[in-house]
Amino acid sequence: MIRIVPTTPFSDQKPGTSGLRKKVVVFRQPHYAENFIQATFDVLGDVAGQTLVLGGDGRFWNREVIQVALRMAAANGFGRVIVGQGGILSTPAASHAIRLYRAFGGIILSASHNPGGPNEDFGIKYNIANGGPAPEKITDAIHARTLVIDSYRILDAADIDLDAPGETRLGDMIVQVIDPVADYADLMESLFDFGAIRTLIAGGFRLSFDAMHAVTGPYAVEILERRLGAAAGSVVNGTPLADFGGHHPDPNMVHAHDLFDRMFGPDAPDFGAASDGDGDRNIILGRGIFITPSDSLAMLAANAHLAPGYARGLAGIARSMPTSAAADRVAEALGIPLHETPTGWKFFGNLLDAGHVTLCGEESAGTGSDHVREKDGLWAVLLWLNILAVRGEPVAQIARAHWARFGRNYYARHDYEGVDSAAADGLITALRDKLPTLAGTRIGNLIIAAADDFAYHDPIDGSDSRHQGVRILFDGGSRIVLRLSGTGTSGATLRVYLECYEPADGDLGRATPDALADLIAAADTIADIRQRTGRAQPDVVT
Ligand code: G1P
Ligand code: ZN
Numbered sequence: 001m002i003r004i005v006p007t008t009p010f011s012d013q014k015p016g017t018s019g020l021r022k023k024v025v026v027f028r029q030p031h032y033a034e035n036f037i038q039a040t041f042d043v044l045g046d047v048a049g050q051t052l053v054l055g056g057d058g059r060f061w062n063r064e065v066i067q068v069a070l071r072m073a074a075a076n077g078f079g080r081v082i083v084g085q086g087g088i089l090s091t092p093a094a095s096h097a098i099r100l101y102r103a104f105g106g107i108i109l110s111a112s113h114n115p116g117g118p119n120e121d122f123g124i125k126y127n128i129a130n131g132g133p134a135p136e137k138i139t140d141a142i143h144a145r146t147l148v149i150d151s152y153r154i155l156d157a158a159d160i161d162l163d164a165p166g167e168t169r170l171g172d173m174i175v176q177v178i179d180p181v182a183d184y185a186d187l188m189e190s191l192f193d194f195g196a197i198r199t200l201i202a203g204g205f206r207l208s209f210d211a212m213h214a215v216t217g218p219y220a221v222e223i224l225e226r227r228l229g230a231a232a233g234s235v236v237n238g239t240p241l242a243d244f245g246g247h248h249p250d251p252n253m254v255h256a257h258d259l260f261d262r263m264f265g266p267d268a269p270d271f272g273a274a275s276d277g278d279g280d281r282n283i284i285l286g287r288g289i290f291i292t293p294s295d296s297l298a299m300l301a302a303n304a305h306l307a308p309g310y311a312r313g314l315a316g317i318a319r320s321m322p323t324s325a326a327a328d329r330v331a332e333a334l335g336i337p338l339h340e341t342p343t344g345w346k347f348f349g350n351l352l353d354a355g356h357v358t359l360c361g362e363e364s365a366g367t368g369s370d371h372v373r374e375k376d377g378l379w380a381v382l383l384w385l386n387i388l389a390v391r392g393e394p395v396a397q398i399a400r401a402h403w404a405r406f407g408r409n410y411y412a413r414h415d416y417e418g419v420d421s422a423a424a425d426g427l428i429t430a431l432r433d434k435l436p437t438l439a440g441t442r443i444g445n446l447i448i449a450a451a452d453d454f455a456y457h458d459p460i461d462g463s464d465s466r467h468q469g470v471r472i473l474f475d476g477g478s479r480i481v482l483r484l485s486g487t488g489t490s491g492a493t494l495r496v497y498l499e500c501y502e503p504a505d506g507d508l509g510r511a512t513p514d515a516l517a518d519l520i521a522a523a524d525t526i527a528d529i530r531q532r533t534g535r536a537q538p539d540v541v542t
Contacts, residue, residue: 001156002075002171007031013039013146015139017344017486019125021111024061027122031152033065034072037107038152039145040126041076043138047104049079053097053127055089055180056109057215057278059116060242063087065109065124067159074173075153078104081173084180087162088240090215090279092368092376093184095131099372100183105129110278113250114489117243121489132349132373136465181222188223188379191309191371192386200389201229208234209381210259210274213241214249219279219378228385249277251365251377252542253290256283264288271388271395275377280345281365282377284384286395294324294411297361299402300383301330304359307386309371316357318348321454321469322481322497323363324409333406342456342468343483349373350460363413363497365542400508407504410515414538415485416494416529424484424492427532431470431482438472443522447475454481472526477501480523494533496523 010029013020013036020036027033041047052073056062066087073081082101083089089097091108098106105128111121126134126142134142155171168175201207207230211217217238224230236258237245248255251274263272263285272285284291291299301317304310317331318339331338339357341347345368348360352370361367366375384395391398438451454468469483478500485493498519502508513520524530 003154003156004151005031005034005154006151007035007149009147009149010035011147014143015125018112018133019108019123021114021121021123021487021489023489024118024120024122027061027065033068033124034152034154035146035149036124036142037069037072039142039149040107041072042145042149043141044105048077050104051080051082051101052078053082053089053094053101053103053106055084055094056087057090058086058088058240058242059111059122059244059277060118060120061122062109062242063162065122066162068154069107070160070170070175071155071157072153074155074157074171078173080176082176082178083162085163085165085177086180088180088215088218090180090184090219092280092372092374092379093180093219095127095372095374096184096187097178098127098129098131103129108278111489112278112487113248113276113281114487115244115248116277117246120243127373130349130353130373132352133344133346135346135349135463137463181219184219185223185227187371188382189227191379192307192382193389194228196389197382197385198229200385205271205388206231206234206269207271207273207385208236208259208262208269210236210251210256211238212247212249212251212256212274212276213237213239213245214275214277214279215240216275216279216377223378223382244277251276251281251283252540254540259285260290263290271385273381273384276365279377280375282367282380283365284380284395286399289396289399291395291399292324292363292411293361293365293367294326294363294409295399295402296380297323297359297367298326298330298406299398300367300380300387301327301334301359302402303387303391303398304383306390307383310358310369314358315355316351318351318357318360320344320347320362321471322413322483322495323361324411324499325477325501326406326409327361329406342454342465344486345375347456347458347465350458354460363411403508404504407506408502408508409499410502410510410512411499412512412516413542414496414498414520415540415542416533416535417488417539418491419494419533419535421492423532423534424494427494427527427529428470428482428484431527435470438526443525444518446478446518446522449473449475478519480519480526482523482527494529496529496538498523
């Protein structure tokens with residue numbers, strides 16, 4: 001029986017950079033998840049008989065919301081829901097499933113790299129038929145709908161068994177529980193030369209992949225250990241846990257420090273990598289070297305043709321605005337376009353669909369291609385392994401050769417987390433106000449060439465996105481970008497992105513903090529960071 005449940009709006013359901021993210025306690029309020037899911041369905045229009053993909057990163061509250069979403073999908077007329085076994089689908093695997101099964105769209109339950117557990121974070125995100133995150137036009141409509149919603153539809157039914165693959169009926173709808181790994185692993189096998197990677201590994205090449213007790217564990221064990229022959233134990237922390245073992249499933253120097261210790265320690269493996277809560281992020285390390293995500297995008301772009309799936313070359317490259325310009329130099333050398341978009345993967349979707357770009361990347365440990373419409377952690381790992389197998393050189397040598405050809409973009413991001421929201425807004429407002437006066441100002445050895453608030457005009461759908469981050473550009477190509485996070489769940493997070501370019505004949509072996517010291521000081525002078533946030537240091541440097 002379908003029930004129409006009266007409800008009242010919540011005022012805080014505005015989706016951020018990547019869907020609606022809140023503390024679990026917020027999601028546990030009666031009707032909270034239901035309101036958001038119904039608002040999403042309402043915006044989609046006629047979904048009668050359509051297919052929906054559903055899955056999440058396995059964090060606390062995943063199974064509960066899956067059951068609710070299934071009963072609501074049935075009550076809203078969907079014909080079929082394809083759900084990952086155990087309620088599991090990594091974000092890239094969900095994107096692939098939407099495309100493979102020609103679904104109308106998908107619901108992904110995740111708060112990505114944010115911690116999980118009863119007192120931590122949860123999230124709901126809607127992806128459209130191309131497999132990518134809903135564009136702002138849709139998320140804005142969902143938000144508007146959440147503000148006026150007065151009822152939702154749900155089927156009265158018992159819980160579905162999520163652990164048994166196969167089909168079950170839920171009202172008039174079919175629930176199809178699928179193996180969450182197999183289709184995705186097959187896709188990877190179609191893009192990369194698994195034979196060459198197997199030979200590399202059989203020849204003694206050692207790798208370490210830290211799944212951080214998050215969703216990529218089963219994917220990495222199947223692909224790296226079973227299909228590619230990496231030794232058992234190459235995947236560490238491979239069992240997904242509802243609270244990620246009490247850690248942040250965020251692959252960076254702070255939260256993946258065991259991996260960094262291993263890769264910089266004695267007898268380090270040849271290759272190290274980690275992914276995040278929902279499997280869309282990646283970090284790449286070689287023995288004794290960390291490849292920044294911005295550099296990784298550039299190096300992958302320069303070498304992608306070595307993998308069968310990209311042998312025809314790249315149509316173009318896209319990067320988010322705060323990502324370093326390292327990829328721009330590769331695009332120039334390849335004679336292909338480079339697109340600069342606002343932060344968030346949703347801005348790449350149109351460019352990918354239109355065939356204007358093949359590779360995309362963000363400084364926040366996200367890289368991907370036109371194979372799905374999300375960033376993809378294991379995909380980046382496999383493209384690196386394919387390149388290493390063909391070139392037969394260590395990671396560090398590939399990086400040094402890259403810088404010797406293109407120059408090096410020294411880069412870091414400083415995050416100030418849990419800052420008082422009013423203070424953070426005040427900082428950005430004050431900065432915006434003084435933008436028109438900044439050009440020509442000298443700060444230490446640096447001269448400001450231009451300053452603006454980044455705006456993006458989508459060349460495909462003509463939409464405009466304003467206020468996407470303050471940019472301070474210096475003579476010589478150095479840059480500071482400041483913006484507030486759109487994914488945090490408590491207070492505000494101020495992100496300060498710092499970049500300085502060293503030409504190919506310059507000093508390519510500096511320590512990053514030294515190379516960026518002047519810019520770090522300039523950022524404080526221009527934005528009054530210490531004064532306004534009350535913080536002497538960033539909480540996280542990536
Ligand atoms: C952060 C990253 C951004 C990424 C997003 C989702 O968003 O900076 O690149 O797309 O997470 O993974 P932010 O918190 O900065 O809005
Ligand atoms: Zn993620």
